[in-house]
Amino acid sequence: xxxxxxxxxxxxxxxxxxxxxxxxxxxxxxxxxxxxxxxxxxxxxxxxxxxxxxxxxxxxxxxxxxxxxxxxxxxxxxxxxxxxxxxxxxxxxxxxxxxxxxxxxxxxxxxxxxxxxxxxxxxxxxxxxxxxxxxxxxxxxxxxxxxxxxxxxxxxxxxxxxxxxxxxxxxxxxxxxxxxxxxxxxxxxxxxxxxxxxx
Numbered sequence: 001x002x003x004x005x006x007x008x009x010x011x012x013x014x015x016x017x018x019x020x021x022x023x024x025x026x027x028x029x030x031x032x033x034x035x036x037x038x039x040x041x042x043x044x045x046x047x048x049x050x051x052x053x054x055x056x057x058x059x060x061x062x063x064x065x066x067x068x069x070x071x072x073x074x075x076x077x078x079x080x081x082x083x084x085x086x087x088x089x090x091x092x093x094x095x096x097x098x099x100x101x102x103x104x105x106x107x108x109x110x111x112x113x114x115x116x117x118x119x120x121x122x123x124x125x126x127x128x129x130x131x132x133x134x135x136x137x138x139x140x141x142x143x144x145x146x147x148x149x150x151x152x153x154x155x156x157x158x159x160x161x162x163x164x165x166x167x168x169x170x171x172x173x174x175x176x177x178x179x180x181x182x183x184x185x186x187x188x189x190x191x192x193x194x195x196x197x198x199x
Contacts, residue, residue, distance in 0.1 A: 011062045011118070011190055023067055030059040030071030031078060034107070035085035050087050053172075054179045056107045057141050060114030061134075061187050069112035076104055102152020102168075106145035114141045118187060131184035142176045 012026050034055045041050035060068035075085060076096065084091045086100075096104065117137040146169045153164040 012064070012067070026063055027067055027071045027074055030063055030068065031075035031085075034059060034072070034075050035078065035083075038085060038087045039089060041087045052087065053103075053107070053110075053142065053145055053175070054182065056111050056145070057114045057138055057179060058182075058186065060111030060141070061118040062190075063111075063115060064119050065112045065115035068115035069108055072108040072111045076108070079104075097156070099153055099156050100149070101156060103145055103149040105152070106148030109148065110141040110144045113144060114138070117141075131188045134187035135180040135184045137187075138180045138182075139176060142172075142179060146172060146176075 016022050016026070034052060037051040037055040039050075041052075056072060059071055062068075063071055079085045079091050080093045080096055082091045082093075086095050086104075095101070114137060117140075118134075149168045150161070150164040153159050153168045154161065157164075159167070
């Protein structure tokens, strides 16, 4: 794949408009989407398995670096004021200082990174090659979330690196591969459809 190093408009802005009120609506919609998927969970201690991190990366890929990052900050703000947006319908500022704080911070960084990569590695030349790049970027952004999560577990619970890896990374690798598979379909297909409409 020949990557385009020049940033293009985010997918969602390409589909809609770059008016301020539309961008605000996209940011809020992205936060609401992540909140909804956070409710599908498999309870584990100290971090449940959910569809949340996949939705974070999809929001970043769709909204781009700036809006994607703002959307995740909005999501954290919603949770901080008590709205039931975190896993299991939880809310409250205590979750921003609890065992999952690293993952929550990682959501902001990963969404922005995913958006940045999606805007710059957009291409129409080969869907297959674009899919491979999309899978790689999804895995990279997932590593960011898990790395931040490990740091949070070590800081809040006092776990060793090995313990944090065992409970904060190992259970999520299969999910990471599934997310990479979703990426190989979603990102290049979405850009291809966008380019067909704009041609």
